[in-house]
Amino acid sequence: MRLPSNSLKDLISFYHSELQFTYDYSEIEAIINLVLEHYLGFSKTDILKKKQENINQSDLLKLYFCCKDLKKNIPVQYILQEAWFYNLKFYVDKHVLIPRPETEELVDHILKENKNAKTYLDVGTGSGCIPVTIKKNNPSSSVYACDISTDALALAKKNAALNKTEISFFITDALNTEQLLQKTETNFDVIISNPPYIKYSEKELMTPSVLDNEPHLALFVEVDDTIIFYKKIIDLCKNKLNNNGKLYFELNPLTADNVKEYSLKSKLFKKVELLKDLSGKVRFLSAEKH
Ligand SMILES: C[S@@+](CC[C@H](N)C(=O)[O-])C[C@H]1O[C@@H](n2cnc3c(N)ncnc32)[C@H](O)[C@@H]1O
Numbered sequence: 001m002r003l004p005s006n007s008l009k010d011l012i013s014f015y016h017s018e019l020q021f022t023y024d025y026s027e028i029e030a031i032i033n034l035v036l037e038h039y040l041g042f043s044k045t046d047i048l049k050k051k052q053e054n055i056n057q058s059d060l061l062k063l064y065f066c067c068k069d070l071k072k073n074i075p076v077q078y079i080l081q082e083a084w085f086y087n088l089k090f091y092v093d094k095h096v097l098i099p100r101p102e103t104e105e106l107v108d109h110i111l112k113e114n115k116n117a118k119t120y121l122d123v124g125t126g127s128g129c130i131p132v133t134i135k136k137n138n139p140s141s142s143v144y145a146c147d148i149s150t151d152a153l154a155l156a157k158k159n160a161a162l163n164k165t166e167i168s169f170f171i172t173d174a175l176n177t178e179q180l181l182q183k184t185e186t187n188f189d190v191i192i193s194n195p196p197y198i199k200y201s202e203k204e205l206m207t208p209s210v211l212d213n214e215p216h217l218a219l220f221v222e223v224d225d226t227i228i229f230y231k232k233i234i235d236l237c238k239n240k241l242n243n244n245g246k247l248y249f250e251l252n253p254l255t256a257d258n259v260k261e262y263s264l265k266s267k268l269f270k271k272v273e274l275l276k277d278l279s280g281k282v283r284f285l286s287a288e289k290h
Contacts, residue, residue, distance in 0.1 A: 006054040008036075008047070011063060018067050031076050035066055038080045073209040085129040088136060090159045092127055095151035097218040099129040102277045103194055106250050106284050107133050109275065110192060113286070114246060117141060117189035121240070123174050123233055124148075124195045126218055128156030128167065135165040144168045144184065149217055175232055187242050194250035195229030196221050226252070230259045234266050241268075241289050249285040256282040263287050 003010050012032055019028050036042040039062050042050065055063070069079045077083040077098045083090050085099040086107055092098055107130055118141055122130045125145035135143045145167055147153050153169050160167045172183045174195065198219050203211065210219070221228060230249060237247055247269070251259055256274055263272045269287040277283035 008053055009051040015067055018071055034076055075209055075213055086133045088163050090127050090129055096127040096155055097214055102283055105277055110248055111137050114190050119188045120190045121188045123193040125156050126152050128159040131167045132160050132163050132165050146170050146172045148173050177232055187240055189242050189245045191241050192248045193233050197252040199226050227255050227258050231262055234263055237268055245289045247287040251283055253281045259285055
């Protein structure tokens, strides 16, 4: 290991020099904060205060191997096997998508706009970040969540337990409406989904970090119609969303208008809105049923 000393200061310089061609400066800083919190329990203030202190050999080795993995473009959340979402910690591995800040924004809208909602369904739950956060913040509600992946569901259950929440998880294929209808014994006040929405032909446009590490089942739509998941979930709302209930989607900005158009054509909703994320991209749809 090419480190002049065991000091925190030299370790930080090492991370910057090793990762400079893989990440930009602010990303490296954010990564350093995460790994030092994870391996050494250091807060940002600790990092500032303890720059001259030495790190023991065993921790230094862990931090060194972590840096090697980061250089291979493995996302820091998979290396540490944890991700933060809405101030809650989630276990993550290669079976689930890493929860994104945009999804936190979506959950924030949902929590603010549905204080009295009693029943929620999340379709394509992955790590379970959406239902767990909703239940944590609205403990009296009943929250249901499904996925087609048994591995994802096992991990989502682990996250519900980690965050001390009770969620009704079930396995289903969201593209098979009959199956989804049979598996949900109740109707919902709020239905949510952040489904797969990328065409295989768009693969080349994606970063290696996402393409080589995140589950393709969570990213790609296998059929030509990339909004097929949205259409199926809108169709489901006819039977499963209560009157005055709300539907929320996270969207691909490229197909947002098509999803809105399909929602309007269904005539199920009295109000359909597209919302922008913090970076100004059209990212969410919210619709209110008649
Ligand atoms: C974009 S990820 C979203 C994960 C999580 N909700 C989030 O926002 O971080 C889409 C999820 O849909 C699941 N999925 C893919 N095809 C599915 C299908 N046919 N039926 C149900 N879930 C599916 C994937 O396993 C994945 O967990």
